[in-house]
Each structure stands twice: as structure tokens, then as C-alpha cells.
Amino acid sequence: MRPKRWFKLDNAGKLYPAVATNRWSSSFRISAELFETVDPERLQRAVDRVLPRFPSFKARMRTGFFWYYLEEIKVPLEVRQDTGHPCMPFRFHQDNGYLLRVFYYRRRISAEFFHSLTDGSGGLIFMKTLVVEYLRMGGVDARFDQGALRIDEKPDPEETADAFLSMPLPKVRASRKESTAYHFFATPEIPHTLHLIAASIDCAALKKESAALGATLTEYLVGVMLYAAYRDQRSRRPRRLLPLRVSVPVNMRAYYPTKSLRNFSTFINPGIDPRLGDYTFEEIVREVRGYMRYSLNPKLLSAVIATNVADEKNLVIRLVPLLIKNLVIGSIFRKAGDRLVTATLSNLGKTALPTGTEKHIRRFEFHLGCPSMPMCSCACVTQGNDLRLMFSSSIRETTLPRAVLRFLVEKGIPVAVESNLEDD
Amino acid sequence: MAYCVHCGVRLEAGEKKCPLCMTPVYDPSAPPEPEAPRAYPVRTPEQELKRNKRFLLMLFTVMMVAPAFLCLVIDWMLSGAVTWSGYASSALALLFISVAVPLIMERYQAYWAVGTGFVCLNVYLFLVEKQSNSGRWFFPIALPALALFTVMLTVIILLFRRGKLNKLTLIASLCAAAALECVAIEWLRMRALQLHGGFAWSPFVLAPCLIFALSLFFINGNRVLREEVRRKVHF
Numbered sequence: 152m153r154p155k156r157w158f159k160l161d162n163a164g165k166l167y168p169a170v171a172t173n174r175w176s177s178s179f180r181i182s183a184e185l186f187e188t189v190d191p192e193r194l195q196r197a198v199d200r201v202l203p204r205f206p207s208f209k210a211r212m213r214t215g216f217f218w219y220y221l222e223e224i225k226v227p228l229e230v231r232q233d234t235g236h237p238c239m240p241f242r243f244h245q246d247n248g249y250l251l252r253v254f255y256y257r258r259r260i261s262a263e264f265f266h267s268l269t270d271g272s273g274g275l276i277f278m279k280t281l282v283v284e285y286l287r288m289g290g291v292d293a294r295f296d297q298g299a300l301r302i303d304e305k306p307d308p309e310e311t312a313d314a315f316l317s318m319p320l321p322k323v324r325a326s327r328k329e330s331t332a333y334h335f336f337a338t339p340e341i342p343h344t345l346h347l348i349a350a351s352i353d354c355a356a357l358k359k360e361s362a363a364l365g366a367t368l369t370e371y372l373v374g375v376m377l378y379a380a381y382r383d384q385r386s387r388r389p390r391r392l393l394p395l396r397v398s399v400p401v402n403m404r405a406y407y408p409t410k411s412l413r414n415f416s417t418f419i420n421p422g423i424d425p426r427l428g429d430y431t432f433e434e435i436v437r438e439v440r441g442y443m444r445y446s447l448n449p450k451l452l453s454a455v456i457a458t459n460v461a462d463e464k465n466l467v468i469r470l471v472p473l474l475i476k477n478l479v480i481g482s483i484f485r486k487a488g489d490r491l492v493t494a495t496l497s498n499l500g501k502t503a504l505p506t507g508t509e510k511h512i513r514r515f516e517f518h519l520g521c522p523s524m525p526m527c528s529c530a531c532v533t534q535g536n537d538l539r540l541m542f543s544s545s546i547r548e549t550t551l552p553r554a555v556l557r558f559l560v561e562k563g564i565p566v567a568v569e570s571n572l573e574d575d
Numbered sequence: 576m577a578y579c580v581h582c583g584v585r586l587e588a589g590e591k592k593c594p595l596c597m598t599p600v601y602d603p604s605a606p607p608e609p610e611a612p613r614a615y616p617v618r619t620p621e622q623e624l625k626r627n628k629r630f631l632l633m634l635f636t637v638m639m640v641a642p643a644f645l646c647l648v649i650d651w652m653l654s655g656a657v658t659w660s661g662y663a664s665s666a667l668a669l670l671f672i673s674v675a676v677p678l679i680m681e682r683y684q685a686y687w688a689v690g691t692g693f694v695c696l697n698v699y700l701f702l703v704e705k706q707s708n709s710g711r712w713f714f715p716i717a718l719p720a721l722a723l724f725t726v727m728l729t730v731i732i733l734l735f736r737r738g739k740l741n742k743l744t745l746i747a748s749l750c751a752a753a754a755l756e757c758v759a760i761e762w763l764r765m766r767a768l769q770l771h772g773g774f775a776w777s778p779f780v781l782a783p784c785l786i787f788a789l790s791l792f793f794i795n796g797n798r799v800l801r802e803e804v805r806r807k808v809h810f
Contacts, residue, residue, distance in 0.1 A: 171682075172682055173682070233615075233616050234616055235615075235616040235617045235618040236618065237615075244736060244737075244738065256615070256616055257612065344618060347615055348594045348595065349614065349615075350584070477682075549594065549595050549596070552594075552595055553582065553595040553596060556582060556584055556595060557582050557583065557584075557595070560582065560583035560584055561583075565585065566583075566584045566585065567584065567585035567586070567587055568584045568585070568586060568587065568590070568593070568594055568595065569586075569587035569589065569590055569594070569613075569614035569615070570590065570594035570614070570615070571613070571614075571615035571616065571617050571618070572592075572594050572617070573617050573618055574591045574592065574617075
């Protein structure tokens with residue numbers, strides 16, 4: 152019998168199992184909304200055919216003496232009907248050890264990923280491949296292109312490789328020091344709750360507004376979120392003003408092309424410091440634009456990654472037993488982590504539909520799991536003229552989505568919303 | 576097609592209130608259908624039953640602190656000193672620690688429970704030995720017996736978490752571990768007190784426990800029998 156394959160966790164993926172608890176684990180969900188109701192049996196067959204093409208996704212988390220690692224799973228992944236509890240924490244001994252879940256609900260196919268497996272880009276490739284295979288099984292002439300992988304091809308070793316280790320890294324390391332950021336007032340919900348508010352935004356109108364300020368869509372949206380936080384902090388009249396930051400994940404594939412389906416992203420934290428004085432919305436967008444254009448260059452980003460990779464390569468750190476590593480990483484994450492940012496905005500960008508699927512896929516959706524602190528995360532993906540902005544949180548208040556979406560409406564941008572909030 | 580009167584956003588079909596400001600949908604020309612399908616599945620009520628750890632911890636703290644305090648007060652009032660209440664309150668304190676620590680911990684709760692239980696019990700027994708002047712029995716008997724039981728329990732938990740044991744074999748393993756522990760205690764006692772003449776009481780515990788454990792392992796190996804037992808004793 153062939154021994155089970157195993158994979159080392161990538162540099163970014165090493166953090167997530169160390170900080171995962173029964174209440175929280177870092178995850179995200181990518182969905183494809185079709186024009187027809189999903190057939191669960193066909194979806195199950197499609198998953199069975201597609202998953203072997205993604206060997207690093209067909210794996211369970213195992214505990215080594217020094218690091219966690221992924222080990223191949225031989226039992227199939229079961230698709231399930233979606234529940235009202237999206238992005239529940241992953242527990243490594245449940246679901247046959249899978250760190251990936253596939254759901255169906257009416258016309259939507261969803262896949263949830265534990266963040267150690269992959270990032271949003273890798274997840275989107277999996278979802279595109281799955282949907283193409285699902286449609287092909289239904290007799291649709293869909294092609295494995297625009298990101299969807301051919302399932303009759305053997306997995307390329309580069310797809311399961313850690314791209315962080317193959318990219319050129321400078322000897323200079325970027326500092327990680329940042330102070331605590333302002334957070335919206337939040338009442339935590341009971342554990343395992345994730346409130347979703349999904350907004351469909353007219354992309355052309357949004358682009359016009361952002362272009363008027365010389366900003367990209369991401370810069371504009373970050374500006375809106377910061378402005379919402381800025382106004383909220385001012386209205387509360389705190390004794391001490393805190394800086395406002397929005398964490399923006401950056402896909403490193405844009406700078407170092409790779410076929411890797413593992414994590415290959417870092418993040419930057421554009422923000423403003425209200426202690427310096429009053430800001431107008433235009434000023435905030437200008438600050439964000441300047442910061443992002445300065446930070447988003449391969450040299451500075453690789454310096455940030457060099458810091459993380461240096462830790463992973465440090466002989467002393469490598470020789471520390473996993474249990475102690477977990478305790479240290481956990482305490483650092485609790486002190487830093489989400490405390491340093493007011494909110495998160497993850498923009499997956501513009502997605503192209505695989506050929507032949509245009510009449511079958513209505514749109515893709517992307518949202519993050521519950522943040523580790525009582526706060527709101529935001530993710531978006533664009534398809535055609537539809538920018539799908541999704542807010543996820545496990546708090547009662549809807550301050551951030553309300554402020555952001557009302558602001559866009561005030562600017563004359565059409566917004567349509569739906570949610571998973573209870574009616575009562 | 577309805578719009579929120581406060582936020583100005585368009586509300587998709589199925590939304591009965593604005594998710595941003597909770598204002599109910601008001602569209603006289605198209606009142607919301609009560610059974611209209613939602614865009615996303617909504618939260619189910621069973622989630623409300625999830626235990627609230629903080630509440631449990633507070634409740635447990637009160638349950639432990641109140642009797643401990645009461646014991647100390649009564650003892651002080653009756654004898655003017657802390658005599659018997661020391662045992663009671665320190666036992667409650669150690670019980671509190673051994674329960675609260677795993678409850679606070681988010682991960683490896685079972686291992687934390689075994690670890691803190693081992694430490695607390697050792698501390699308690701050591702203090703009892705020191706206080707009672709009943710001879711030296713902690714290091715020769717209590718400590719190795721507890722260490723053996725902790726090791727056995729840790730191995731069983733590890734096997735269970737790795738999926739090597741199911742509920743039936745878990746009970747069997749615990750039973751066998753308890754029987755072996757009894758033999759170990761008697762052997763340690765004989766060695767410590769330099770008694771000769773073989774085992775007196777532990778074989779009477781060992782035999783039924785081992786028979787019971789072996790029966791469970793046998794049932795577990797037989798699929799039909801296992802299903803029958805599961806059907807009969809499920810709750």
C-alpha cells in the first residue's frame with residue numbers, strides 16, 4: 152500500500168492551527184451562485200472527481216513534535232446542505248479530518264476552507280474547477296479555463312509547494328511594530344454565530360466615484376471604512392483617540408507569479424491617526440491611496456515576508472517543541488492579531504467566468520469567517536458590473552456595514568442587500 | 576422591490592427587515608411573503624443551548640467559595656482555630672483549580688484536566704500526610720500510584736482523540752486501567768510496609784473488571800452484537 156502523502160504547512164499557514172480554538176479558527180468561504188437549483192448527488196460526484204486534483208486540500212491536520220503538517224485523507228469528502236452557521240470553527244478530528252467543507256443551498260455551492268490549506272485565490276481556483284466539473288456532468292460544454300484546472304491533468308508539484316520559500320527575499324526585515332487600533336463598540340454574539348450582510352453594488356458607479364478621487368476600488372472602499380470608523384470614534388468622544396487601520400490582504404501572485412495553491416499572500420494596514428487632527432473623506436482617501444501605492448511594491452512586501460520566513464528558518468525556533476510554540480504564538484496573537492486593526496477588507500478582485508459557464512453561474516461570493524475579536528470583517532469579489540461586498544461578524548451591532556453602505560447610497564451608488572439575520 | 580426607508584438600500588426578496596438598521600420592510604404594493612425563501616440559511620435555535628463557559632465558571636466559583644468559607648467560619652466559631660476545616664477548604668480549592676483550569680483552556684481540555692487533577696491531588700495528599708502525622712506514605716505509595724494512573728489516563732485519552740478507541744473500548748480501557756491501578760496500589764503498599772504473603776484484595780477487583788473489559792472488547796469486535804448493545808443502551 153502506498154504510504155500517505157504529507158505536506159509541510161506553508162509559512163502563513165503555520166500560524167492558524169496554533170491559534171485555533173474550539174470557538175474560533177481562521178476560515179473563509181467561497182460560493183458560486185448558479186441560475187439553477189443545485190443537484191446534491193451530482194455535486195457529490197463532482198467533488199469526488201475534483202478533489203484528487205487538489206492533493207493539498209484532501210488532507211488532515213496532524214501534530215508533529217515540532218510543527219503541524221498535512222496528511223493525505225483517503226476517505227471521500229461528503230457534501231452537505233448548508234446550515235445557518237457558516238464558517239464554524241474547524242476541529243481537526245471532525246469531518247474525517249477534512250479542513251474543507253462543501254455545502255449546497257438552493258442555487259448556491261459553497262466551499263469553506265481552513266486558512267492553513269490555502270488563501271482566497273487558491274479557494275477560488277478550487278471553486279471554479281468544481282463548478283465547471285459540476286456543469287460538465289450536467290451536459291454543459293464548460294471549459295477548464297480562466298483559473299479552473301483541468302482535472303484530467305496530474306497535479307503540478309509547484310501547486311503544492313510553499314511559494315514563500317521560493318521567492319527572492321531581502322536580508323532586511325520589515326518591522327512588525329504597530330499600536331492597538333480603534334474598534335467599534337461591539338456586543339459579542341454567542342459562540343459559533345456568524346452574521347452575514349451581503350451587498351451587491353453597482354461597480355461602474357463605484358468606479359466613477361473612486362476615479363473622481365483618483366483612487367482604485369479597494370482604496371476607495373478602505374477610505375469609506377476608515378471614514379465610518381473615524382466618525383464613530385468622534386461621536387463617542389473618547390478620552391484618548393486611537394489610530395484607525397484597515398487590514399488589506401495582498402495577493403503575492405501579482406508580483407511573483409506561481410502556480411502554488413497554498414497560501415501566498417501578506418497584508419498591509421492603511422490607516423489614519425485622528426490624533427493628528429480632523430480629516431475629511433477626501434483626505435482619508437488621499438492618505439490611503441498614498442500609503443497603498445507606496446506599500447504595494449514587491450521590494451517592501453518581500454521585506455514583510457522576509458520577517459516571517461526568518462522566524463520559520465530560525466534554528467532555535469525550529470527546535471522548540473510544538474506545544475511551547477503554540478503557547479508562545481497564541482499569546483502573541485492575542486496581544487497583536489486583530490487588535491492592531493479596526494477592520495479587514497479582503498478584495499479578491501475581478502473574476503472571469505470559465506468559458507461556457509456564463510449562462511449558468513450568476514456570480515461568485517467570498518466572505519471571511521468570524522474575526523478573532525468582536526469586530527466586523529469585509530470581503531469582496533467583482534464579476535461584471537456586480538461588486539459583491541460581504542460583511543461577516545459575530546456581533547449584534549451592524550455599525551460598520553450600515554455606515555459604509557449608507558455612505559455609498561448617499562453618493563448615489565445603487566446598493567442591494569441581503570443577509571442571514573433572523574427575522575425576529 | 577423594496578427599499579429601506581432609513582438606509583436607502585434595496586432589499587432583496589426574502590428580507591423582511593433591513594439588515595443594516597432592522598427597520599421592517601414597508602412596501603404596500605408587494606407585502607413580504609411569510610414563506611419567501613431566504614438568500615442564506617438563518618441561524619437555528621439549538622445554537623442558543625450552547626453552554627456559556629463564563630456563566631458556568633462563575634456558578635462553579637460560587638459553589639466552591641461559599642461552602643469553603645462557611646466551613647472556615649464554623650470551625651473558627653466552634654474551636655477558635657482552623658482544624659478540620661483546613662482539609663475541607665483546601666480540598667474545595669484544589670477541586671476548583673482542577674475543574675476551572677480545563678474549563679478556561681480552549682484546547683487540550685482533557686489533558687489539562689488530567690494534568691491539573693494530578694498536580695492538585697498530589698498537593699492535597701502531601702499536605703494531608705504532613706498534617707496528620709500518619710507516617711510516610713505519600714512518596715512510596717500515593718505519588719507513584721497517581722503517576723501510574725495519570726499516565727494510563729493520558730494514553731487512553733490520546734488513543735480516543737486519535738480515533739483508535741470508540742466509546743465502548745474507551746469504557747473497557749478505563750475499567751482495565753482502574754483494575755490495574757488497584758493491583759498497583761496494593762503492591763506499592765506491600766512494598767512500602769514490607770509486607771509479605773501475596774495480594775489480598777486487589778485480585779477481587781482485577782478479576783471482574785478484566786472480565787468486564789474483555790467482554791466489551793469482544794462486543795466491539797462483533798458488529799452485530801455491537802449494534803444490539805448500542806440499540807439497547809442508547810440514551
